[in-house]
Amino acid sequence: MALAICVIAFATIAGAWFFQLVLGIQPCPMCLEQRYAYYIGIPLAAVLALVAAREGSRSLLVAGFAVLFCVTVFNSAFGAYHAGVEWGFWPGPTECTGSAVDFGNPGNLLENLKTAKVVRCDEVQWSFLGLSLAGYNALISALMAALAGWGLLGLGRRTT
Numbered sequence: 001m002a003l004a005i006c007v008i009a010f011a012t013i014a015g016a017w018f019f020q021l022v023l024g025i026q027p028c029p030m031c032l033e034q035r036y037a038y039y040i041g042i043p044l045a046a047v048l049a050l051v052a053a054r055e056g057s058r059s060l061l062v063a064g065f066a067v068l069f070c071v072t073v074f075n076s077a078f079g080a081y082h083a084g085v086e087w088g089f090w091p092g093p094t095e096c097t098g099s100a101v102d103f104g105n106p107g108n109l110l111e112n113l114k115t116a117k118v119v120r121c122d123e124v125q126w127s128f129l130g131l132s133l134a135g136y137n138a139l140i141s142a143l144m145a146a147l148a149g150w151g152l153l154g155l156g157r158r159t160t
Contacts, residue, residue, distance in 0.1 A: 001151035002048035005068060005144050009045060012140050013038040019126065019133065028121040029096045030082045034137050037075035041068055041144065048151075058155060065151040072145035079138030086124045086132050096121035 016035060019025045027035075048064040051057065085092035097120060119125075124132040131139075 001147045001154070002045045002052055002065070002068075005072075005147050005151075006042055006045035006049055008140065008144055008147075009038045009041045012137070013042065016133070023126075025125050025133075026119045028119040030078075030085070030092070030121045031133065034075060034078055034082065034134070037071045037141065040071055044068060062152065062155050065148050065155065069145055069148035069152060072141045072148055076138050076141035076145055079134050079136075079141055082121065082134035083132055083138060085122050086134060088122070092121045 013035060016027070016031075016038075020027055044064055045068060048061060048068070051060055051064070081090075082092070084090050085097065091097065126133055127135075
């Protein structure tokens with residue numbers, strides 16, 4: 001399970017970086033925050049896969065899968081929340097939705113407006129089959145949470 005989570009998480013974050021660096025779709029602040037789960041999950045899942053392959057400490061595996069489960073469940077909920085903000089079901093954080101109110105130094109207002117690139121959290125920049133990247137993140141994180149939960153259940157049955 002840990003190896004599957006590691007591969008899925010790596011492919012997902014690689015896809016996010018592809019969208020950003022190759023396709024030029026810049027992430028909003030909430031998108032960037034959703035990446036934290038992958039930055040935690042990838043190395044943790046890799047370590048757990050190594051520990052499991054060497055039939056290492058059961059308590060370490062249980063703790064690691066529990067952390068993976070919590071991180072991915074939270075990220076799935078956060079992705080669903082972000083998708084709801086994009087759909088207009090509820091308001092999002094004021095720092096990345098609605099109108100901007102801080103224009104900086106009034107003397108440089110025109111220059112600031114010319115160079116400012118605001119990536120809003122309440123606008124879908126890309127979608128496929130009616131789901132945005134935040135929606136796909138919610139689904140992928142839910143899948144990883146299910147795998148982490150399955151790993152935990154398997155450890156509960158294992159006797160060593």
